[in-house]
Amino acid sequence: MKCLLCRQNFSQNLTLAELLHWLPLLTDQICPHCQQRLVPITTACPECGRAQTSTERCRDCQRWLQAQPQQQLHNQALFIYNALLQDFFKRYKSLGDYRLRHAFNAPCQRWFAQYSADVYIPLPTDEQSFAQRGFNPVVGLYADCVPLTTCLKKRPQLVKQSHKKRQARLQTPQLFEFVGDPTGLNNKKILLLDDIYTTGRTMRHAQTCLKIAVPNCRLNTFTLAR
Ligand SMILES: [Zn+2]
Numbered sequence: 242m243k244c245l246l247c248r249q250n251f252s253q254n255l256t257l258a259e260l261l262h263w264l265p266l267l268t269d270q271i272c273p274h275c276q277q278r279l280v281p282i283t284t285a286c287p288e289c290g291r292a293q294t295s296t297e298r299c300r301d302c303q304r305w306l307q308a309q310p311q312q313q314l315h316n317q318a319l320f321i322y323n324a325l326l327q328d329f330f331k332r333y334k335s336l337g338d339y340r341l342r343h344a345f346n347a348p349c350q351r352w353f354a355q356y357s358a359d360v361y362i363p364l365p366t367d368e369q370s371f372a373q374r375g376f377n378p379v380v381g382l383y384a385d386c387v388p389l390t391t392c393l394k395k396r397p398q399l400v401k402q403s404h405k406k407r408q409a410r411l412q413t414p415q416l417f418e419f420v421g422d423p424t425g426l427n428n429k430k431i432l433l434l435d436d437i438y439t440t441g442r443t444m445r446h447a448q449t450c451l452k453i454a455v456p457n458c459r460l461n462t463f464t465l466a467r
């Protein structure tokens with residue numbers, strides 16, 4: 242089959258365990274060479290999921306929590322956002338190559354099997370990006386891995402986030418609106434899903450929005466890259 246990242250042909254090596262067990266067959270869409278270039282995050286900051294040598298909160302998270310002690314996060318990320326992933330996200334999100342949504346299905350499915358939740362909520366895209374791209378990249382990444390519950394809507398933003406300075410981005414008013422039925426989420430273990438964790442601002446906004454709508458849920462967050 243063809244590697245979704247480098248487009249080279251490769252053959253799939255299924256393990257005996259995969260063939261013998263009643264487990265969904267996880268087909269890797271990434272060749273062994275590209276797999277080697279992916280850096281899985283093993284030891285991380287418990288708050289933002291940043292790869293580091295200790296399991297203490299990183300300096301950015303310490304600083305953030307001093308200012309906003311209510312906004313504790315528990316984010317886990319699969320891979321370090323390196324050149325390989327930058328190139329992947331450029332082709333997937335900026336150029337809108339929808340076929341690439343399957344690239345990380347196998348590692349994500351393995352992760353979700355280990356750290357399962359009751360409800361999986363993808364972060365929404367704004368209407369303008371959706372119209373330009375024709376799909377929500379977060380839904381694309383995870384739709385074949387876990388059942389998704391869509392209950393957040395992005396509020397229209399006047400200035401595009403990437404054009405704002407970091408400080409201005411962090412102070413932006415609430416980005417999301419809850420549009421689902423909160424009763425089904427009561428007392429549930431919820432995993433909020435995004436593609437890349439950068440400043441954490443988006444995740445914190447989504448978390449705050451959800452916690453207001455469903456105060457008694459247990460909330461963690463997950464991103465493919467950090
Ligand atoms: Zn490859």
Ligand SMILES: [Zn+2]
Pocket residue numbers: 286287288289290291298299300301302303
């Ligand atoms: Zn951190």
